[in-house]
Amino acid sequence: MSTAATTTPAPSGRFQKREIRWWSSLLWPVAGLALLLIFNAFFTPNFFHLEVRDGRLYGVLVDILNHGSKVMLLALGMALVIATAGVDLSVGAVMAIAGAVAAQLINKAGVPFPVVIGATLGVAVLAGCWNGLLVGLFKVQPIVATLILMVAGRGVAQLITDGQIITFDDARLTYIGNGSFVGLPFPVWLSMGMLAVTVVLTRKTAVGLFIESVGDNQTASTYSGIRAGQVKFLVYAFSGLCAGLAGLVAASNIKCADSNHAGLFLELDAILAVVIGGTSLTGGRFFLVGSIVGALFIQTLTTTMYMRNVSADVAPVPKALAILIVCVLQSPTARKKMTGFFRRRNAS
Amino acid sequence: MRTYSKYIPLFATGLVLLSLYLVGCISFKGFGSLRAFVDLFGDNSFLGIAAVGATFVILSGGIDLSVGSVVAFTSILIASLVGHGFSPLTAIGIALLAGTVFGTFMGFLISVFEMPPFLVTLAGMFLARGLGFMVNPQSLAITHPFFLERVANGLSIPLNDRISIPFTATCYVVTFIIALIVAHYTRFGRTIYAVGGDEHSAALMGLPVGRTKILIYTLSGFCSALAGVVFTFYTQSGDPAVCVGLELQAIAAVVIGGTLLSGGVGFMAGTAMGVLILGLIQNILNFKGNVSSWWTPIIVGFLILVFILLQNAVVLVSKRFGGKLGAAG
Numbered sequence: 001m002s003t004a005a006t007t008t009p010a011p012s013g014r015f016q017k018r019e020i021r022w023w024s025s026l027l028w029p030v031a032g033l034a035l036l037l038i039f040n041a042f043f044t045p046n047f048f049h050l051e052v053r054d055g056r057l058y059g060v061l062v063d064i065l066n067h068g069s070k071v072m073l074l075a076l077g078m079a080l081v082i083a084t085a086g087v088d089l090s091v092g093a094v095m096a097i098a099g100a101v102a103a104q105l106i107n108k109a110g111v112p113f114p115v116v117i118g119a120t121l122g123v124a125v126l127a128g129c130w131n132g133l134l135v136g137l138f139k140v141q142p143i144v145a146t147l148i149l150m151v152a153g154r155g156v157a158q159l160i161t162d163g164q165i166i167t168f169d170d171a172r173l174t175y176i177g178n179g180s181f182v183g184l185p186f187p188v189w190l191s192m193g194m195l196a197v198t199v200v201l202t203r204k205t206a207v208g209l210f211i212e213s214v215g216d217n218q219t220a221s222t223y224s225g226i227r228a229g230q231v232k233f234l235v236y237a238f239s240g241l242c243a244g245l246a247g248l249v250a251a252s253n254i255k256c257a258d259s260n261h262a263g264l265f266l267e268l269d270a271i272l273a274v275v276i277g278g279t280s281l282t283g284g285r286f287f288l289v290g291s292i293v294g295a296l297f298i299q300t301l302t303t304t305m306y307m308r309n310v311s312a313d314v315a316p317v318p319k320a321l322a323i324l325i326v327c328v329l330q331s332p333t334a335r336k337k338m339t340g341f342f343r344r345r346n347a348s
Numbered sequence: 349m350r351t352y353s354k355y356i357p358l359f360a361t362g363l364v365l366l367s368l369y370l371v372g373c374i375s376f377k378g379f380g381s382l383r384a385f386v387d388l389f390g391d392n393s394f395l396g397i398a399a400v401g402a403t404f405v406i407l408s409g410g411i412d413l414s415v416g417s418v419v420a421f422t423s424i425l426i427a428s429l430v431g432h433g434f435s436p437l438t439a440i441g442i443a444l445l446a447g448t449v450f451g452t453f454m455g456f457l458i459s460v461f462e463m464p465p466f467l468v469t470l471a472g473m474f475l476a477r478g479l480g481f482m483v484n485p486q487s488l489a490i491t492h493p494f495f496l497e498r499v500a501n502g503l504s505i506p507l508n509d510r511i512s513i514p515f516t517a518t519c520y521v522v523t524f525i526i527a528l529i530v531a532h533y534t535r536f537g538r539t540i541y542a543v544g545g546d547e548h549s550a551a552l553m554g555l556p557v558g559r560t561k562i563l564i565y566t567l568s569g570f571c572s573a574l575a576g577v578v579f580t581f582y583t584q585s586g587d588p589a590v591c592v593g594l595e596l597q598a599i600a601a602v603v604i605g606g607t608l609l610s611g612g613v614g615f616m617a618g619t620a621m622g623v624l625i626l627g628l629i630q631n632i633l634n635f636k637g638n639v640s641s642w643w644t645p646i647i648v649g650f651l652i653l654v655f656i657l658l659q660n661a662v663v664l665v666s667k668r669f670g671g672k673l674g675a676a677g
Contacts, residue, residue, distance in 0.1 A: 087466070140656050143411065143466070144609050148656075151596060152649025158642035259642075268470055281464045313485060313588070317478030320471040324457070327471070331461040 025278035029293040032276070032326060036300050044307050056180045060303060062188075068299030069187035070095075070263075073246040074270035075277070075291040076191075076198050077128075077239030082274050084215040084232050085283025086142035090131060091243040091270060093153025095263030098124045098247030100157040103166035103257035106173050113172050121244045127153070128240015132233035146236075150267070157259035167256040177252030187249045191292075194245065199288055208286075211235060215283030269298055276326050353666040354613060357606030357659055361621045364604075364651070368628045376635040383511050384631070390513075392627040393520035394419065394579040395597055396620065400527045401571025402598040403619040404564050407531070409544040409611025410465035412568045414454065415575070416594030417476035418447050420587065422576025424480045427488035427586025436494040444573045450476065451569015455562035465565075473595070480588030487587035490580070499581045516578050523574065524620055531616045540564060544611030600648055601626055604655050625651070 040047040050059035074091050081088045102120040105111050127149060134145035168174075179186045202208030213221040214228045222228050246266070251257045275281060276297055277290030301322060305315045328334055373380035389396075398415045405412045422443045429439035450472065457468045490496075499515050506512040531537040539560045542550040551557045575594075580586060599609075605622035607614025629647055633639045 134653075134656075138657065138660060140660065141609050144603060144652070144656055147596065147599065147603075148649045148653050151600065151652065152646045155642040155645035155649070158640070159646070163640055163642060268474075271467075271470070275467060281467060311481070311485065313481035314478050316474035317482065320474035320478065323474075324468070324471045327463055327467055328457070328461055331463050333461045 025287050026290050026293065028326065028330065029277050029290050029297060032322075033293055033297045033300060036297065036304060040300075040304055040307075044304065047304075047307070052183070055183065056185075057183045060307070062185065064296065064299050064303050065188045066185040067303070068295050069185075069191040070246045070249055071266060071269045071273055071295040071298060072191040072292050073194055073242050073249070074266060075273040075295045076194055076288060077235075077242030078267075078270040079274045079277070079279055079286045079288055079291040080198075080202070080211055080235045081142070081239045082215075082271070082279050082281060083211050083283055083286035084235050085218075086135060086215075086232065086235070087146065087271065087281070088128075088131060088236060088239045088243075089143065089146040089267050090127065090149035090153055091239060091246070092263035092265060092267045093150050093157065094124050094127045094240055094243035095247035095250055095266065096154055096157035096257075096259045097127060097160065098244040099251030099257040099262045100160040100166070100259055102173065102248055102251055103168050104160055106168045106170045107166065113170075116173070117248070120248060121241060124240045124244020124247065125237050126240070128237040128243070129233070131240070132236030135236060136229035136231075136233035154259060157257075157262075161257055161259050163259075165256050165258050169255065173248075174252050174255055177249045177254075187253075190245065190249065194242065195288060195292055202286075202288070207234075212285050215285070217284075270295075272323055273298055275330075276323070278330070353662055356662050357655065358615055358618050358621075360655070360658055361604060361606050361618050361625070365621045365625050365628070368625060368632065372628060372632050372635065375632075379631070379635055382507065386507070386511060386513055386517065388624065388627050388631065389517035389520060390582075392623050393514075393516040394575040394582060394591075395594065395601065395626070396520045396623040397523050397571055397575040397578055398594055399598040399601040399619050399623050400523055400616070401568035401575075402595070402602050403527070403605075403607060403614065403616055404531065404540060404571075405465070405568045406599070406602050406607055406609055407544045407611060407614050408540045408561065408564045409547065410458070410561070410564065411469065411599070411609075412454075412565065412572075413466070413469040413595050414450075414472035414476055415568075415572045415598055416591040417473045417480065418450060418569065418572035419576040419579055419591040419594055420589065421450075421476045421480040421483070422447055422573045423580045423583075423590065424483050424488065424586035424588045426577065426580050427490050428484045430490055430492050430495070431488055436492055440577050443577060444570065447573020447576065448566055448570040451572070452562060452566040454569070455565030458565060459558045459561040469565075477588070484586070484588065487585055487589070489585045495581065495584050516582050519574070519578050519581075523571070524616070528616045536560070536563065541612055544613075546612070597626060597648075600652055603652050606655070606659070608659060 037047075047060050050057060050061065052058070074095075078088055078091065098120050101123045102116055105116040105119055106113075131142075131146050131149060134140045134148070135142050138145075176186060176190070181189050202211065210221070210226050210231050213224075213226060214231045218228050243263075247263060250262050271281075273294035274286075274291045276294035277292070278287045279285065279291065298319070301319055302315060305318060306312070310318070369380075378384060398419065402412060402415060425443045425446060426436075426439045429442060430436055434442075454465075454468050454472045457463050458465050503515040503518070504512040505518065531540070539550070539555050542553065542555055543557055543560055547557055579591065583590075601622035602614070602619050603609060603622070604625055605615065605618030605620070607618060626648065629651075630644060633641075633644055
């Protein structure tokens with residue numbers, strides 16, 4: 001895969017090249033998702049049933065979009081982090097912190113709503129900056145650097161809520177997770193909006209190129225004048241922001257801040273979504289739309305199992321198997337074998 | 349400087365361990381008692397054994413996230429098999445074999461398909477957790493006399509009329525000594541260090557990198573299963589939901605013990621000290637009584653941070669003085 005990035009010498013052909021890469025990378029995750037949906041179309045009754053009630057769309061597909069939005073938000077930040085050859089394990093803990101801050105502030109009388117949202121996202125970005133500082137400035141390996149916040153973050157969240165589960169009933173805050181806008185749930189709009197913003201920020205400016213070059217070859221990009229440390233810092237801060245938004249949605253969904261369970265293991269789902277979307281863990285490139293499709297794939301799989309009465313505890317087994325199959329198919333060895341197979345067929 | 353700089357993190361770990369123990373002894377009555385000391389090993393035995401496996405994996409430059417799930421899977425498998433009339437030793441044998449095969453499977457994927465260990469063991473974590481719930485969805489108590497009497501009382505080593513070393517602690521100490529020998533005095537151990545230091549040059553030296561990698565994850569799977577067996581001894585029950593996040597504690601112990609997560613540098617003894625440090629922190633908070641539980645993760649996180657920064661400083665200083673810490677291993 002690194003050859004794809006390095007064998008693009010002609011600047012004039014670069015955009016064309018990227019176009020091809022963009023679509024071909026989307027092939028596998030979309031095929032997987034389509035396979036799942038086709039399976040459900042035949043074997044799960046009412047899967048595609050949609051209806052409009054009170055000006056709002058209801059149905060399993062809407063639920064998938066709605067419940068998948070947290071992982072979609074996280075996957076956006078995670079995709080950029082992984083593109084720099086890093087990983088952010090702390091997003092689940094940051095979600096818990098964000099939820100805790102929001103719940104504590106909304107229950108304080110006299111704090112204006114924008115301040116609550118601003119402070120929550122501010123704390124989340126600060127947490128991301130902490131990761132970015134360790135990775136970008138102190139050159140700590142990303143797994144370890146973010147492991148620190150992953151371990152300590154839940155403690156911090158409990159410190160904020162004093163070990164309690166804080167409930168709230170503010171209509172504006174609960175709207176974020178439960179409200180609907182033009183027929184679709186608000187979290188769906190939120191994640192789609194973030195996707196659009198991220199795509200514009202990375203693909204219509206040079207930022208995306210910087211991120212990919214730092215992930216592909218840090219030394220070379222340093223020599224060509226890119227401040228690798230700064231790029232990494234920004235990427236982790238952005239991942240913190242995404243985690244903050246996801247934390248808001250998660251807390252708002254259940255109208256309380258549960259420091260122990262908010263976002264538990266969602267970092268793993270987010271990483272898997274990004275990997276299923278075609279982004280390699282070795283860094284050097286990223287696919288935002290692919291990551292979103294990956295998140296939807298995971299959520300569809302989960303929902304399918306719930307609808308087929310697989311217990312929530314056993315659900316990880318098929319999930320893990322599906323993920324392993326996708327990853328084996330994407331692995332360099334398997335790809336080499338497959339391209340060899342196709343080439344031979346074309347030649348004959 | 350050049351020869352000794354690699355021991356600095358180890359000394360620092362020892363210093364933290366010693367001062368934590370002294371602080372505990374000075375602050376609390378009974379902290380320094382023989383019983384508390386013995387219990388420190390007994391209570392942390394399964395974490396310690398899991399950390400032994402994690403040390404091998406991390407020394408090779410990999411990571412194993414499936415530890416906690418495999419422990420839970422093993423414990424429920426043993427409880428379920430014993431409940432169905434298998435003899436305890438057969439059940440333990442089957443469970444150990446299952447964990448080992450599971451590790452081999454992950455090592456195979458990592459080695460043959462060149463998939464990142466992080467990802468494979470992550471899937472392994474989901475897989476083992478779900479399989480545990482498939483074996484039995486609820487926790488099962490073990491009522492077999494082997495577990496209740498033999499292991500709990502018969503196999504413990506009495507020190508005096510009131511205190512005896514629990515069998516779990518013996519298991520840990522024996523595992524640790526074997527691991528120490530394997531890591532530092534065998535060809536396999538040296539190959540692990542070489543693979544962790546630089547996989548490419550290890551392959552160029554003619555070392556069997558692929559085979560070693562599969563063996564490492566096999567070993568880690570075995571250690572996780574053994575930790576599960578010891579956990580079953582410790583709780584005398586099987587539960588598919590336990591030990592969530594044990595792998596993180598094991599990794600934390602390895603990091604606090606001075607092993608670099610990039611691989612190739614570290615000590616088995618450091619990991620043992622890391623495990624004891626985690627145990628001491630828990631003990632101190634327990635003795636103090638009125639401290640909220642959430643301070644444990646915060647303190648552990650802080651300790652990881654301190655040791656990471658210390659390691660970075662050591663690497664920087666030794667580079668400046670011309671020594672090569674990473675290559676010296």
